[in-house]
Amino acid sequence: MTTLRAFTCDDLFKFNNINLDPLTETYGIPFYLQYLAHWPEYFIVAEAPGGELMGYIMGKAEGLVPKEEWHGHVTALSVAPEFRRLGLAAKLMEMLEEISERKDAFFVDLFVRVSNQVAVNMYKQLGYSVYRTVIEYYSASNGEPDEDAYDMRKALSRDTEKKSIIPLPHPVRPEDIE
C-alpha cells in the first residue's frame, strides 16, 4: 500500500508531515542536493495512495575498498507518525542494503542517538549491532555537545567473515571517525 520511488526536489515542498517530527532534522538545501547529485539511487521516498509522503531514506556509499571500508551509510531515515508500525522503515532499509550489495560494499552503517531506544531496537531487529560508541556526536542548536551516538553496523555478503562488525573495545571521539 505504498509507492516507492526516487526522491525528487519537489518532494522537499511536501515533506513537512515527516519533518516536523522533533527527531527529524530539516537540513539546508545544499545537503539534499548533494545527495541527489551524488547518490540519487540511495534517496527513496514512500508515497501513500492519497499522495501524502509516508517516509524516506537518504544514504550514500563511501570508504576505501582496499581497507575494506567501502560501505553503505544511512544518513537519514524517517517515517511520518501516521504511517508508523507498518514495517516501512524496514522496507526502506532493505532497499538501501540491496543497493549497497550491488555496489559490492562490505557493510552498511548508521548513527543513532543512544537515547533513541525505539530506533536502536528496530535496527537490532534488522540485524544491526553496535560497532562503537561515538562520544558527543550530536550537538544542540547552540553548538554545545548534546549526546553520544551508537555507530551500528550490519555486514553484507562481501564480508564473509563479518570482520567489519567486530565491536571496538573503547568509545571514540567524532574527530576520530572517517
Added chain:
Amino acid sequence: MAARGHVHDPNDRRLRPIYDYLDNGNNKMAIQQADKLLKKHKDLHCAKVLKAIGLQRMGKQDEAFTLSQEVATLEPTDENSLQALTILYREMHRPELVIKLYEAAVRKVPTSEEYHSHLFMAYARVGEYKKMQQAGMALYKIVPKNPYYFWSVMSLVMQAISAQDEKLSQTMFLPLAERMVEKMVKEEKIDAEAEVQLYFMILERLGKYEEALDLLRGQLGEKLTSELQSRENKCMVLYRRLECWPECNALSFKLLLKNPDDWQFYLSYFESLFHLIDQGWTPPEGEHCVEGEVHSSVEQAISFVEERITAEDGKDSRPLRGPYLARLELIKRLRERGCPEEQQLGEPLELMSQFFVKFGSKPCCITDLKIFLDLLNPDQYVQFINRLMEAVPLGAPENNGVALPGDTRALQRHLCVSQITRLLGLHHMLDAAGKLSVIRELKSHYHNGLQFGDENMLWQCLGILEEGLSHSPSNAQFKLLLLLLFCQLGAFEPVVDLYSSLDAKHVQHDTIGYLLTRYAESLGQFAAASQSCNFSLRFFHSNQKDTSEYIIQAYKYGAFEKIPEFIAFRNRLNQSLHFAQVRTERMLLDLFLEADISSPLEDSVKSMSLCPEEDDISWDNMRDNRDLTVLTSWDPKYRQLTAEHRQRSLEEEALWLRVRSLTLRLVGALASISHPPSTHNSEKTTENGVVPKASTLQHLLSQLESTLSQASQFTEKHTQPYPFFGPPSTRLAQALASGSCQCQLSAFQLTTLLLELEIAGLDMPPCVSEKRQHWYPNALLLFLEILSKCKGDLLEVKDGQCKAQPSLLERLVFFVETTSVVLWVSGYCGGVLRPLKSSLQKKKKKKKETTVALPEVFTGFQEYTSSLQTLLSQSLDHIKGQEVSLTALKLADLSLEGQNSEEGTFTKAAMDKVQSSYLRSLQEVGELLRKRMDTMKALKI
C-alpha cells in the same frame, strides 16, 4: 596539481598565514599580513587577491573590487590567484567574472585540462549551455575521457530544454545530441551507467519511445543497476505512453508477485487490464508478450486479487495492506464501469469492516479507508459506524456515561472510528447540543488517553490544546492548531514561540512561512514581522548560489537526470509567491517603521535600491509553494480544501501582492520626485527629469486604480471563506473594508495634482487648483472613516463571557500604515509649496505690499495638515484608552462553564496570552503613530 611546476612552491609557504587568518575570520590580520608580503614581493598577485577577500568580508566591496581587477587585468595563470579570485567573485555574487578569468587562462595555457574544466564549471554556474557544449568538446580533445564528451552532450540537452522554440529543440539540439551518443555506441565506447541514462533521456525527450524501449531491454540497458528496479520502472512508463497494454499488464503482474504491497503497480495493472478488455485483446499463440503472462478479463483480475489476499492471510509475518485495498480499488473501478462482477468480490461495507478489524489499530487506517468511503451509500453510514464500533474494545461506562478504551491499540481504533464519523459528515449533522456532547465525549477520551501516553468554544479549544501541548510538548499538530487559533484571535505574541518550537528551517520557510508572515505585520507586531521576513529572505537569497554549485556536482557525478530537475527547483524557489511577498513586505515594513523617522524617505528608498520603474515579480510564472495541508483535517468532503480553493487563494494572494507592490513602487516614485530638503529650488525641478518620473508615477497610479477595482470585484464575488484548515485569507478584504486602500490611493492622487502645480507654477489653470481644493476635505473624510472603524473594545467581558474583536486591531494597523503614506505625500506637498510661498513673499516684499491673505493653495494645505494632526491625536487617545481598559480587565475572575478546574487553568492561561499580546500590539502601533506624528513638524510651510 598538474599546472604547478614544482611541489614546494615557496609562495605557498608565504601565503599560508594569510589563508589561516581568513579561515579564522581574522580579516584585519589577513590584510596586514598581505600588505607586509606585498612590500617584499611586489609581484605576488595572489596576496593582493587575498587582501581583497579580506576587504570584501569587512564590507569594503568597492576597494575589494578595484584591487581584484588589478590582478585580473594581468590575466593570471597561477593556480593560487585563480582559486582566490574564484572565491572572491563567488562572494561578490559575480559568477560572470569567473568566466572571464578562465577564458583568459585557457587562452594562455590552451592544454590545461584543469583550467578548461574550471571554465566549463564557470559556464555551468550561469547556465551558458552553448559555451558549455564547446568547452566540453575542447576538454575531450585535450584528454579523451568519456565524461567530458557527455558533458558536452548534456549541454546540448540543456539547450533543448531551455530553448524558447520547441521546434529548435526537436529538430536541432536533440537530434544532434542523439547523433553524438550514437557515434559512441557504434564505436563501443559507452561504459558508464550515466551515459546510458543520458541516452535514454534524449530518446525520451525526442518522443522516440520505441527506441528508448529497445535501449532499456538491450545490452546497454543492463548497465542501469544503481537504482532499484530502474529498468522496470522506466519500461513501465514507456509501456503506458506507447499504450502497450499487454506488456504493461504483464510487467505489473510480475512486479506485484514480487512485492504485493507496491500500490503504483496495482494501479497500472488495473488500468492496463481495462484497456485490454475494451480492445477485446486475446492472447496470441505461444508467449503472451515479452514481459510474460497477460490478464485480460475481469475473472482473471478477481482471482489474481483474491489469490494475493489468500497468500496474505496464510502468512505468519505482518500482513500487508496492499492486497486488501486492491480488492476495494477493483470494486471501485468495476462499479465505475457498471460491471456487475463487482459483487463477486463482496460488499464494500463488509470488506471495509474486515479491513478495520485487521488494521484498525494502525494510525494510517483512516487514510487507507478515506479513499473508499464513496463506495458506501449514505443510508449505510450509521450501520457502518456501528459495525466498526463492534471492533473497538471499550471498558464499562464511567460515571459520565462514556465508555473508554483500555489500551493504546483500542484507543487508536476508537480514534479511527471518530475520524470516519467526522469524514462521513455525521458530526456536522448534529445540532449544537449534540456537538457539545461529542466534544464532552471526545474530551473524556482524550483525558483517558493520557494515561498511556462559538466564542466560548474557541476559548475552550485553546484550553484543550494548551493542555494537550503540556502533555505532548513535541506534537506538531497541537502547535499548528494553537498557532492558527491564536492568529484568528488576533494574538500574535504566543505564535512566535510556537512557531520557533516547530524548528522550521530552510525550505520550510517557503512552505509554511506564510503562517507567520500572513499575521505578524497585520496584527501590529512589527518587530516580529521584520524577523519573520528576514528568516525567509535569507533562505531565498542563498538558494541561487547553492543550487548552482550542485548543478555542477551533478555534471561531475554524471547525474544527468538531476540537472534539469535542479534547474526547475531553483526556478520554483525564485518564482515563489512567498518570496515575492516577503521581499515586498520587508521593504514596505522598513519604510513604515523608518522612512522620515530615522532617515528621510528619499534615503530609505535609495538604501534599499528600490526602483519604481521596475517590476521584479514574475506574475505569469508565480509558484505557490505553500503547504496548505500541513494541518491534518478529518472534515467531510464538502469542508475539505479543493483545487478551486487553492486556485482562488493564489489569485487572491497575487491580487493583494499587486496592491502592495504597487504601493511600494508608488512610494519609491514619490521619493524620486521629492526634493532633498537642502535644495529648495523651484527652478531646478524641470531639468532634473521630474517629467519622466512623473509619468512613472502616473502609470503606477492607474495600475493601482485598476488593481483595486479588480480587487473589489474579487471580494464581492468570493464571500465564502476557505475551509478552516485551508489557506488563511489575505488582508485584501479588510484593507478594502477599512477604507485604507481608497485613502492611500487618494493620497497618491494628490501627488499628481501637486506635480502639475510644480511644473506650471502658481499661474496654473483654475480648474486644477479647484480639484486640489476639493481634494483636502475629501481626503480627510476618508482618513476619518478608517479611524472611526477602529473604535470599539478589542477584548471585553460581557455577561461573564470573554469577547474578542481582533478585526479592530487589524484596522488599527491599516490606519497606521495609511498614516505613513498620507504623511509622506504631505511631505512632498510641503516640499513643493514651501519654495513657491517664499518666492511669492519675496515678490510681495519687493512690491511693498502689506501682507494680505495667502492664496488658497497654501492655506488649504495648512488647514489640511492641522486637521490631520487633530485626527492623529484622537487616534493616540483611543489607543491609550484601549491599553488602560485592557490592563484593567481581570480575566481571572471569569467562571468557565463546562470546564473542570484543570481545564479552566489552561483556558485562562490562553486568555492571558491573548490579553498580553493585544497590549503589545497596541504599544507597537501606538509608538509608531507617535513617531509619525513627530514627523509632522517638518510639514510647516
